[in-house]
Amino acid sequence: MRIxxxxxxxxxxxxxxxxxxxxxxxxxxxxxxxxxxxASPGIQKQLQDDCRALASSTLSARYMIVEREKRTxxxxxxxxxxxxxxxxxxxxxxxxxxxxxxxxxxxxxxxLRSVSRxxxxxxxxxxxxxxxxxxxxxxxxxxxxxxxxxxxxxxxxKSLGLQDQITLLHxxxxxxxxxxxxxxxxxxxxxxxxxxxxERFSISVLVLSGDRIETILSVAETLQMTMxxxxxxxxxxxxxxxxxxxxxxxxxxxxxxxxxxxxxxxNLPVVGRELSLxxxxxxxxxxxxxxxxxxxxxxxxxxxxxxxxxxxxxxxCRRHPDGYEVDSVFTPEWFRGKGFARYAMDALIRxxxxxxxxxxxxxxxxxxxxxxxxxxxxxxxxxxxxxxRYDFAMGNLEGSGVVPMERKPDSPRPSENQTV
Numbered sequence: 001m002r003i004x005x006x007x008x009x010x011x012x013x014x015x016x017x018x019x020x021x022x023x024x025x026x027x028x029x030x031x032x033x034x035x036x037x038x039a040s041p042g043i044q045k046q047l048q049d050d051c052r053a054l055a056s057s058t059l060s061a062r063y064m065i066v067e068r069e070k071r072t073x074x075x076x077x078x079x080x081x082x083x084x085x086x087x088x089x090x091x092x093x094x095x096x097x098x099x100x101x102x103x104x105x106x107x108x109x110x111x112l113r114s115v116s117r118x119x120x121x122x123x124x125x126x127x128x129x130x131x132x133x134x135x136x137x138x139x140x141x142x143x144x145x146x147x148x149x150x151x152x153x154x155x156x157x158k159s160l161g162l163q164d165q166i167t168l169l170h171x172x173x174x175x176x177x178x179x180x181x182x183x184x185x186x187x188x189x190x191x192x193x194x195x196x197x198x199e200r201f202s203i204s205v206l207v208l209s210g211d212r213i214e215t216i217l218s219v220a221e222t223l224q225m226t227m228x229x230x231x232x233x234x235x236x237x238x239x240x241x242x243x244x245x246x247x248x249x250x251x252x253x254x255x256x257x258x259x260x261x262x263x264x265x266x267n268l269p270v271v272g273r274e275l276s277l278x279x280x281x282x283x284x285x286x287x288x289x290x291x292x293x294x295x296x297x298x299x300x301x302x303x304x305x306x307x308x309x310x311x312x313x314x315x316x317c318r319r320h321p322d323g324y325e326v327d328s329v330f331t332p333e334w335f336r337g338k339g340f341a342r343y344a345m346d347a348l349i350r351x352x353x354x355x356x357x358x359x360x361x362x363x364x365x366x367x368x369x370x371x372x373x374x375x376x377x378x379x380x381x382x383x384x385x386x387x388x389r390y391d392f393a394m395g396n397l398e399g400s401g402v403v404p405m406e407r408k409p410d411s412p413r414p415s416e417n418q419t420v
Contacts, residue, residue, distance in 0.1 A: 230247075
């Protein structure tokens with residue numbers, strides 16, 4: 001593991017240097033000073049002293065002085081992390097010019113929002129920033145949501161070979177004792193996955209109801225945790241391509257202990273398939289953002305793209321008295337940009353490939369639907385019932401930005417699903 005430690009010689013930066021030696025498998029540390037043209041001989045000597053203090057028989061240390069130029073300090077740190085192929089950035093919660101307040105300083109906030117590396121934010125209550133503190137990994141709180149991303153962070157923990165106390169915490173919004181019992185069983189399975197008959201460390205599990213951020217912070221304080229280890233994204237945050245999950249952002253900003261934010265390295269499988277009747281409500285939840293559409297089990301086949309158990313895109317094939325219409329192809333804005341709509345359409349076309357299909361496409365999607373074998377046709381070639389839906393255009397579909405299209409049964413079928 002290669003780590004980067006930005007420093008401004010504040011107490012928090014010095015705490016970051018001391019903590020670096022406790023991270024397992026660190027082989028190289030780079031101490032970074034971002035300069036505004038103030039890299040005096042005194043600053044260089046301090047950096048040299050820090051390198052000597054940090055280096056050991058298993059850890060090499062060197063320093064860099066980089067001019068900030070017109071960039072922010074956070075942008076400069078990110079640029080160095082990319083160039084040096086850094087695994088983890090260790091940053092103080094507050095800098096030399098800090099205001100003693102609850103939330104993070106500007107540099108740590110900047111990195112928290114935008115860095116694509118593991119990030120360890122050194123955060124301590126007053127009076128514990130010096131040597132009067134327990135070890136970083138002595139008592140770790142790991143909030144997880146029991147998704148595939150959760151198991152990525154569990155694999156990371158397992159790889160560290162720790163010999164400490166670990167508490168797995170799942171925060172739920174249900175008070176149903178049966179559901180809580182099931183969640184606790186799943187959490188115990190997660191604990192077994194980490195331990196794998198290895199007795200070097202102790203694992204506890206907690207399932208609690210309440211607000212996620214407040215519950216995590218409360219448990220960390222009550223149980224006197226030495227660090228919170230959390231994935232940068234929750235399942236939904238990852239699908240939304242968010243820069244950081246809302247829970248981890250709130251925890252990192254307010255925690256009274258160091259927070260290790262794991263950037264997950266994972267591909268999630270995407271499955272396109274037909275929805276069962278008892279899943280129609282999932283499509284209707286998505287369609288709330290698309291003309292409040294509903295599904296009719298008597299005449300509709302609904303297809304969707306699922307990432308794990310989350311429906312992220314949907315498409316419908318509706319049977320009319322005189323033909324089959326493809327419509328309501330929709331991906332909510334926050335899930336766009338990953339090609340999820342194609343998985344839903346792939347599933348629809350594979351299932352309905354033996355049917356003549358009709359649709360009204362918007363102008364900008366004509367080429368996309370062509371890739372499925374649809375071709376533009378005159379309006380009068382549409383089955384009457386399907387054509388009637390656009391009677392309001394009074395025969396001027398082109399003026400309405402709509403193109404009638406047809407797909408014949410012998411058109412090519414789409415490829416199978418992949419991952420994102």
